[in-house]
């Protein structure tokens with residue numbers, strides 16, 4: 293079966309390390325959930341291994357496919373962060389993209405996957421999962437009404453006892469600038485740790501001090517910077 297591709301590229305190695313961790317500690321029949329599964333970048337690797345995985349997503353193009361603008365990039369120049377950085381303007385080309393449903397059908401993975409159109413943070417499901425994963429969904433404007441604490445509690449509430457929660461999150465580049473980096477969207481250093489009480493064991497928590505350069509891409513067609521944080525925790529009580 294030919295593998296299909298996500299418009300967001302390939303998942304990082306830490307996703308495969310998480311799958312191995314859950315297989316070794318819970319067993320090969322663990323269940324997984326991707327909150328904000330987009331076109332399946334982080335979901336298909338579970339299904340390809342025969343793991344039952346649920347994906348929640350609100351965006352119709354990510355679910356069913358459609359057209360998106362991609363910047364046309366001809367050089368590899370990397371820039372250092374400065375507050376007044378201005379990206380060059382790229383020409384864009386409008387291309388058809390596959391949604392997650394089509395990718396799953398093409399790879400014949402439907403029996404392992406359950407996709408639901410659901411605004412997760414407004415409408416938290418009752419079902420629990422052994423692995424809950426979200427990459428950069430917390431900061432979306434559609435979730436602005438919830439504090440970071442509330443969103444983290446919602447994610448934690450769907451993790452089974454002994455299960456794992458993995459979150460990639462955006463941090464404020466300028467921690468004092470609350471207009472550009474509102475608290476409900478961007479984490480401050482040390483903040484994430486406070487949202488895990490003693491029913492959790494933090495396995496790893498990495499918070500970058502410096503912004504990372506990111507080339508223009510689909511949905512953000514100017515070069516830009518992000519400051520990332522990553523947390524992996526296990527529910528122990």
Ligand SMILES: C[S@@+](CC[C@H](N)C(=O)[O-])C[C@H]1O[C@@H](n2cnc3c(N)ncnc32)[C@H](O)[C@@H]1O
Nearest residue numbers: 300328330349350351411412413427428429432
């Ligand atoms: C940034 S994308 C994930 C893929 C990502 N580009 C990457 O490479 O890490 C995050 C996804 O979360 C979805 N999302 C954000 N808030 C959501 C919510 N409340 N319910 C469901 N999906 C949500 C967005 O629609 C988006 O597709």
